[in-house]
Amino acid sequence: MSTSTKKIAIAVMVLSLTAACGGGNDAPSAGPPGAPTLEKESAGGGAGSKAKLLTEADVTLGDIDAGMAEQGKTTYDVKCQACHSMGENRVVGPGWKGITTRRKPEWIMNMIVNTDAMLAEDPEAQRQLEECLVRMPNQNLSMEEARQVLEFMRTL
Amino acid sequence: MKRPLMLTTGTLTLAGLAFVLVNSLPGCRPTTTQTVVTGDAAAKVYVKPGTHDEFYNFVSGGFSGQLAVYGLPSGRLLREVPVFSVDPESGYGYSEETKGMLMTSSGFIPWDDSHHPELSQTDGVPDGKWCFINGNNTPRIALVDLGTFRTKSIIEIPNSAGNHSSPFTTGNSEYVVAGTRFSVPMGDDAARDVSISTYKENFKGNVSFIHPDPGTGRMSIAFQIATPGVNFDLSHAGKGPSEGWFFFSCYNTEQAYSLLEVNASQRDKDFIMAVNWKLAEQLAKDGKGTRVPGKHYSNWWNEETHSAETTVHEDVLQLDPKDHPGLLYFMPCPKSPHGCDVDPTGKYIVGSGKLAALIPVFSFEKIQKAIAANDVEGDFAGIPVLKYESVLHGEVKKPGLGPLHTEFDANGNAYTSFFVSSEIVKWNVEKLEVVDRVPTYYSIGHLMVPGGDSKKPWGKYVVAYNKITKDRYLPTGPELTQSAQLYSIDGDKMELLLDFPTTGEPHYAQAIPADLVKPREVKFFKIEENKHPFVAKGEKETKVERRGKEVHVWMTTIRSHFAPDNIEGVKLGDEVYFHVTNLEQDWDVPHGFAIKGAANAELLVMPGETQTLKWIPTRVGVWPMYCTDFCSALHQEMQGYVRVSPANSTVPLKGETVSVDAGV
Numbered sequence: 071m072s073t074s075t076k077k078i079a080i081a082v083m084v085l086s087l088t089a090a091c092g093g094g095n096d097a098p099s100a101g102p103p104g105a106p107t108l109e110k111e112s113a114g115g116g117a118g119s120k121a122k123l124l125t126e127a128d129v130t131l132g133d134i135d136a137g138m139a140e141q142g143k144t145t146y147d148v149k150c151q152a153c154h155s156m157g158e159n160r161v162v163g164p165g166w167k168g169i170t171t172r173r174k175p176e177w178i179m180n181m182i183v184n185t186d187a188m189l190a191e192d193p194e195a196q197r198q199l200e201e202c203l204v205r206m207p208n209q210n211l212s213m214e215e216a217r218q219v220l221e222f223m224r225t226l
Numbered sequence: 227m228k229r230p231l232m233l234t235t236g237t238l239t240l241a242g243l244a245f246v247l248v249n250s251l252p253g254c255r256p257t258t259t260q261t262v263v264t265g266d267a268a269a270k271v272y273v274k275p276g277t278h279d280e281f282y283n284f285v286s287g288g289f290s291g292q293l294a295v296y297g298l299p300s301g302r303l304l305r306e307v308p309v310f311s312v313d314p315e316s317g318y319g320y321s322e323e324t325k326g327m328l329m330t331s332s333g334f335i336p337w338d339d340s341h342h343p344e345l346s347q348t349d350g351v352p353d354g355k356w357c358f359i360n361g362n363n364t365p366r367i368a369l370v371d372l373g374t375f376r377t378k379s380i381i382e383i384p385n386s387a388g389n390h391s392s393p394f395t396t397g398n399s400e401y402v403v404a405g406t407r408f409s410v411p412m413g414d415d416a417a418r419d420v421s422i423s424t425y426k427e428n429f430k431g432n433v434s435f436i437h438p439d440p441g442t443g444r445m446s447i448a449f450q451i452a453t454p455g456v457n458f459d460l461s462h463a464g465k466g467p468s469e470g471w472f473f474f475s476c477y478n479t480e481q482a483y484s485l486l487e488v489n490a491s492q493r494d495k496d497f498i499m500a501v502n503w504k505l506a507e508q509l510a511k512d513g514k515g516t517r518v519p520g521k522h523y524s525n526w527w528n529e530e531t532h533s534a535e536t537t538v539h540e541d542v543l544q545l546d547p548k549d550h551p552g553l554l555y556f557m558p559c560p561k562s563p564h565g566c567d568v569d570p571t572g573k574y575i576v577g578s579g580k581l582a583a584l585i586p587v588f589s590f591e592k593i594q595k596a597i598a599a600n601d602v603e604g605d606f607a608g609i610p611v612l613k614y615e616s617v618l619h620g621e622v623k624k625p626g627l628g629p630l631h632t633e634f635d636a637n638g639n640a641y642t643s644f645f646v647s648s649e650i651v652k653w654n655v656e657k658l659e660v661v662d663r664v665p666t667y668y669s670i671g672h673l674m675v676p677g678g679d680s681k682k683p684w685g686k687y688v689v690a691y692n693k694i695t696k697d698r699y700l701p702t703g704p705e706l707t708q709s710a711q712l713y714s715i716d717g718d719k720m721e722l723l724l725d726f727p728t729t730g731e732p733h734y735a736q737a738i739p740a741d742l743v744k745p746r747e748v749k750f751f752k753i754e755e756n757k758h759p760f761v762a763k764g765e766k767e768t769k770v771e772r773r774g775k776e777v778h779v780w781m782t783t784i785r786s787h788f789a790p791d792n793i794e795g796v797k798l799g800d801e802v803y804f805h806v807t808n809l810e811q812d813w814d815v816p817h818g819f820a821i822k823g824a825a826n827a828e829l830l831v832m833p834g835e836t837q838t839l840k841w842i843p844t845r846v847g848v849w850p851m852y853c854t855d856f857c858s859a860l861h862q863e864m865q866g867y868v869r870v871s872p873a874n875s876t877v878p879l880k881g882e883t884v885s886v887d888a889g890v
């Protein structure tokens with residue numbers, strides 16, 4: 071397909087989504103692709119020992135950093151876009167528009183870097199999985215990349 | 227079918243008689259197929275669900291051409307690594323990128339007969355970095371990277387036929403060797419087109435020294451040494467005091483070329499050939515060799531482009547021992563020797579005459595003395611033959627029938643397999659005394675002690691790799707899976723712990739503690755580092771493009787869809803190339819790709835990897851494609867269509883992934 075056709079195809083895909091994941095627009099949770107399983111965790115599984123999750127104190131937000139957001143967009147294009155639209159609607163996982171107003175920053179960060187632990191332990195992540203029925207892939211983002219993706223989400 | 231090693235029908239008949247005799251001796255063989263296994267044997271091999279085996283066991287696939295990996299002590303099959311044979315499961319040898327790994331000067335060869343795995347070493351001890359394995363039939367050596375459990379490099383061996391005595395390694399894997407089993411005429415076409423009856427004048431052997439680059443694993447032939455026309459069987463490098471030397475067993479010193487089972491069993495003694503490889507290395511460095519015809523392929527897997535790189539070489543550096551006294555010596559060895567094994571101290575070289583009723587043990591110190599004193603009994607085709615008595619440490623008398631191969635523990639003991647009398651015999655290397663024997667079921671070929679051919683054996687177990695399996699497992703027709711048997715060697719007496727089935731012919735094996743391999747494991751390929759020319763880093767980069775009659779599809783996979791999943795505008799007569807990039811960055815989440823009517827295979831694409839399937843549609847219509855590896859709850863939904871139109875069609879080429887809301 072030509073470059074312009076391709077752009078259109080992608081635009082259509084992104085803009086025309088309407089159904090939210092599982093329907094509940096009140097609390098569609100986000101889950102950017104995640105990180106390597108923690109060392110002590112069993113792979114691909116989830117039922118590992120308790121992981122050390124990030125807490126509110128670990129993630130502080132300031133004014134939106136445009137540079138970081140741009141880096142986050144680059145990561146999104148390669149590793150997240152296949153499953154998450156920049157709009158409100160679900161592709162495989164939930165759309166990202168407005169996600170930072172519905173989910174706490176540390177929750178989003180944990181879904182990215184501690185994916186398997188969250189799917190194993192966090193009730194909201196588990197509820198999300200029941201709706202989407204596809205385990206969020208652990209996309210092996212570094213903490214820094216995850217933070218950049220969070221910054222990108224804030225611009226949506 | 228079962229292969230009775232190098233033993234011939236005639237030998238077997240003779241051996242059959244001997245077997246009856248041995249069988250009637252007390253303590254040699256039980257009369258039933260059942261063995262007495264002591265009460266705690268099961269506990270000794272039980273590896274709890276969720277826990278790991280202590281050793282990786284790398285077992286040759288024999289005529290399957292592959293390398294199998296088992297856990298010890300459980301005997302669980304962990305992996306089958308495609309090496310010399312195509313593998314539909316992974317698309318190895320079928321995908322466009324991997325086809326180059328199986329290219330040779332005879333074209334694309336999708337099969338071989340792989341016999342001997344050999345682990346790379348540092349300071350004479352296996353280091354868990356690579357596993358080498360030979361291809362006998364179209365002489366090749368492969369290097370498997372234990373970071374990925376994938377074939378990293380394959381080199382063809384020119385001027386060789388039946389690449390049997392390989393790929394044994396030097397103490398720091400500076401070289402692995404390849405000795406030709408069949409001697410053959412060499413040179414240009416005219417020189418090779420000779421009557422077989424001119425064997426003695428025109429047929430030559432040679433041994434090749436292959437250098438694997440320590441960083442890249444790319445292999446090259448450093449030099450070959452021309453030898454008289456005999457058959458080389460097995461080999462081992464010296465170590466410790468004998469470091470710098472290599473030893474090769476050879477048979478058919480009769481130089482027969484017909485009915486070898488009789489004609490090559492005439493002499494009481496054949497030879498072990500001692501090679502001063504440090505001298506050969508120096509001669510090669512000093513430019514003393516000559517370049518001779520020897521077309522060969524060198525194939526290497528580039529992990530950045532996810533593709534094979536193939537280089538063709540027209541000639542090879544060869545050293546002629548006639549010009550270089552001191553390079554080669556023959557030592558008489560009774561009779562038709564197979565194994566040629568160096569003990570952990572490096573002081574002793576054990577020969578195993580398949581037809582001999584004893585085990586000769588040579589002393590490296592005595593070999594050096596005999597060389598210095600020119601203590602020879604003559605020459606063979608110009609190569610000095612050292613006096614048997616002068617180089618002998620001693621003989622193990624009446625050990626059993628058909629000694630084949632010896633490995634060692636860390637306590638001065640040797641373990642020799644006996645094909646004809648189906649047993650393992652433990653003996654003391656210094657004292658040359660038999661200390662224990664235990665039956666195998668049946669017809670053992672090679673055996674293996676973890677680290678048992680290195681400077682520091684880990685000991686603990688000996689594994690028998692058997693040729694016959696009748697009545698060990700539930701029958702499955704005329705052909706039965708072959709078998710391995712695990713014995714404990716911790717105590718004074720060897721103890722059978724476990725039988726386990728193996729694929730292909732479990733010819734030889736190596737084992738190493740799991741802790742040396744596990745930490746290096748690659749879990750996925752980083753998408754950022756993917757330099758495949760057709761990579762799509764994200765769905766944004768997916769596209770469809772026509773290049774004349776070729777249609778290229780940049781496709782991605784992630785749980786649980788393809789992009790694009792709808793392609794139109796392909797025409798009859800087109801060749802379609804699906805370049806599939808797996809966007810996953812998670813361990814153990816490959817995606818498959820299959821399309822109806824594909825004449826080759828499927829693809830199995832690892833996380834972060836790009837692989838290409840070529841597909842030539844044969845009829846007009848809409849052709850489904852799908853993921854073959856169950857990847858998520860919605861795996862069955864991971865599918866798509868390709869529309870194929872007549873050759874003169876004007877349907878525009880396009881590929882897209884249409885969202886739920888676009889009006890389906």
Ligand SMILES: [Cu+2]
Binds near residue numbers: 816854858864
């Ligand atoms: Cu799939």
